[in-house]
Amino acid sequence: MSHAGRAYVVTAAAGGIGTELVGLLLTGGAQVFACDISSRRLAALAERFPKQQTQLKTLKADTADEAGVESVRQAAQSEFGEIHGLANIAGGIVGIGEDLIDRPLEKITLDEFQQTYRLNLQGAFLMIRAFAPHFRQRRYGKVVNVASLAAFGNFDHMGNAAYDAAKAAVVGLTHTLCRSLGPDGIRVNVVAPGSVFTERVKAAFSHEFNERQRQRIPLQVHTGPRDVAEALAFFLSPLSDQISGELMRVSGGLR
Numbered sequence: 001m002s003h004a005g006r007a008y009v010v011t012a013a014a015g016g017i018g019t020e021l022v023g024l025l026l027t028g029g030a031q032v033f034a035c036d037i038s039s040r041r042l043a044a045l046a047e048r049f050p051k052q053q054t055q056l057k058t059l060k061a062d063t064a065d066e067a068g069v070e071s072v073r074q075a076a077q078s079e080f081g082e083i084h085g086l087a088n089i090a091g092g093i094v095g096i097g098e099d100l101i102d103r104p105l106e107k108i109t110l111d112e113f114q115q116t117y118r119l120n121l122q123g124a125f126l127m128i129r130a131f132a133p134h135f136r137q138r139r140y141g142k143v144v145n146v147a148s149l150a151a152f153g154n155f156d157h158m159g160n161a162a163y164d165a166a167k168a169a170v171v172g173l174t175h176t177l178c179r180s181l182g183p184d185g186i187r188v189n190v191v192a193p194g195s196v197f198t199e200r201v202k203a204a205f206s207h208e209f210n211e212r213q214r215q216r217i218p219l220q221v222h223t224g225p226r227d228v229a230e231a232l233a234f235f236l237s238p239l240s241d242q243i244s245g246e247l248m249r250v251s252g253g254l255r
Contacts, residue, residue: 001237004029007080008236009072011063011127012090014041016198017146019048020229021087026052028233033076033083035061037090063090064123073130085142085236086131091120091170093163103160113162120166125173128188132181139185144235146228147171147192149251157213158195167192171247178245187244189235194251197222218253 003025010025012018013034025032026049034056036042042058049056057079062068076083093100094115124145135141150159151167159167174190181188195201195213202210214222231250234240249255 001233001239002028003237006084007031007082008085008087009033009076009083010087010089011035011123014038014045016200016225017196017228018089019045020225021232024229024233026055031055031080033079034058035063035072037062063127064118066126069126069130077134082138083131083134086127087232087236088124088127088145090123091146093159094119100160101157105161108160108162116162117166121169124170128177132186135186136184141186142236143186143188144232145170145174145190147190149192149194149249149254151192175245182244189244189246191228191231191248191250193228194223194254196225196228198225216254221252223250223252
């Protein structure tokens, strides 16, 4: 999949999915502006791609904060000029752990609920809002968001009321912006993975919990970060230029 001559912004770029996506884009010939909340992880990301340092730029930033988002926008445009696409990967359950999965409603605090929305929805909203004028001026732009099968509320052992609702809102934001930004040449799509078997998940959950997750997948194989990154890369590429407002499940057949 060629991304030659294109430039992208990726949030949570130094996490499991983000690192895989950055690698795919760099290998495809793209320039990548990678932002993440952790300077340590960003340094590790840069070390992973030593031969592509001219293609990869990094910035520590909180992309759920207006000032952080503006710093990303200014730096990315200063580095690369034209930006072709944006991948909003930042998200997750605040303080991930088995005790938060299926947490009873009355045990979810208002602060946890608000922080979950901030992490999963607010960041995507702010990033798209910041780059929409740039895309509109060029009458071209690709946005891909990351939701979750938890958005549909069909499964136990996947999220909780705050997380599921926040990811459902990401799907709703995608569909609304597909319609409103489409006339300006901006494509907006969303990827909805099942449970993604990252190193962080391996560390946070027991082997028994992860095995139960695997057994309910029709393909009987865990979804990995690379699987999700491949879908994101497709939505960013020219191959998907006639696709907008779509949701792609990356879940081994789990629906």
